[in-house]
Amino acid sequence: GGNGGGSVIIQATSGVAVNGGIHADGGNGDRAGAGAGGSVNITCDSLSGTGTITAVGGNTTNGNSSGGGGGGRIAVKGFQLIEGSYSAGSAHIGFDTRGGDAVYDGAAGTVFLKNVAQAHGTLIIDNRNVVSAMKTELIAVPVGAVSEVGDKTLTDFDGFFPVDYYVDTVVNVFPDIAGGTIVGEPLYTVASNSVSTLTFVEGGVDQVAQPGEGYRGLVGIFDEVEIRGKAHVSSLGDILIHSGDVHSGDTATFEVEPGSDLTVQWLDLPNASVASIIGDITAEILTCLNCP
Numbered sequence: 001g002g003n004g005g006g007s008v009i010i011q012a013t014s015g016v017a018v019n020g021g022i023h024a025d026g027g028n029g030d031r032a033g034a035g036a037g038g039s040v041n042i043t044c045d046s047l048s049g050t051g052t053i054t055a056v057g058g059n060t061t062n063g064n065s066s067g068g069g070g071g072g073r074i075a076v077k078g079f080q081l082i083e084g085s086y087s088a089g090s091a092h093i094g095f096d097t098r099g100g101d102a103v104y105d106g107a108a109g110t111v112f113l114k115n116v117a118q119a120h121g122t123l124i125i126d127n128r129n130v131v132s133a134m135k136t137e138l139i140a141v142p143v144g145a146v147s148e149v150g151d152k153t154l155t156d157f158d159g160f161f162p163v164d165y166y167v168d169t170v171v172n173v174f175p176d177i178a179g180g181t182i183v184g185e186p187l188y189t190v191a192s193n194s195v196s197t198l199t200f201v202e203g204g205v206d207q208v209a210q211p212g213e214g215y216r217g218l219v220g221i222f223d224e225v226e227i228r229g230k231a232h233v234s235s236l237g238d239i240l241i242h243s244g245d246v247h248s249g250d251t252a253t254f255e256v257e258p259g260s261d262l263t264v265q266w267l268d269l270p271n272a273s274v275a276s277i278i279g280d281i282t283a284e285i286l287t288c289l290n291c292p
Helices: none
Strands: 007-011 015-017 021-023 039-043 046-048 052-054 073-079 110-115 122-126 153-155 170-172 187-193 197-200 214-222 224-228 232-234 238-241 261-269 280-288
Touching: 039 052, 046 073, 122 214, 214 261, 224 238
Parallel strands: 007 039, 015 046, 021 052, 039 073, 073 110, 122 224, 214 238, 232 261, 238 261, 261 280
Antiparallel strands: 110 122, 153 197, 170 187, 170 214, 187 197
16 A cells, blocks of 8 residues: 655744745555655744645555545745735645545545734645545544543543554543533543543643533534535534635625535534525534524
8 A cells, every 4th residue: 555645844943935835745546545645844934935745645546346546735824924925815726635546536635824923723625636535534522421530630431542542632521412512611621541541631620520421522623614516524523613604705704515414413603694604514512603
């Protein structure tokens, strides 16, 4: 099979200009599965240029049942200005995390952008019209029930967590669904986890969570989320999106592009209305300005 794409980390004290390319692409496979895209993590004051930044999944040839590599991860943080191929005005065309081509094409990766003015950042999932049956799985702790709590711990004896799989994810330790929004809920960041216990960065869990009550994992809190290019996105957790999608240009509209889809447990869009939530969206719970 193909090799994975590796990792690129750039920490610049000023601007970064990319007119050529930065590539952390998965390796191609011959009669075997291709490598997944790697990761590119850039911290800079500005990002500009006409080039490309990619973490594309590798392709596979000559395989009767082979899989293309899944797309990787790109993150750009701390910037005041983003322009050229990487801007919203250019539909972020300079970023590419599509899945690889094969008998079974790979799923899309992610692009995360967070400028200095944003509280939470923008998530983009775009498979560049690669037609794949595979889903982009966004990691979150599954919904469960509390067995025991401590100052920084929550234990679920019925849980079966892969060890340290959920580090840096967020858990709502005492969800109030009837309140109609995730905003203001008691959210705790996972520092580590065993098979049945989540240990958090923050203390005071036992002042909020209660044995016998439920808890819910959170994919994340975002200013904007853009899903397009035949990407299929799924999670066992919840997601809070403050300002809808990117392409609509307003804070009230959340549209999943035709041919793409989103499946989550709780989708919270506090600034959207029922009429402005558009596309193939499946959510166990949907909350918005005028959701029933």
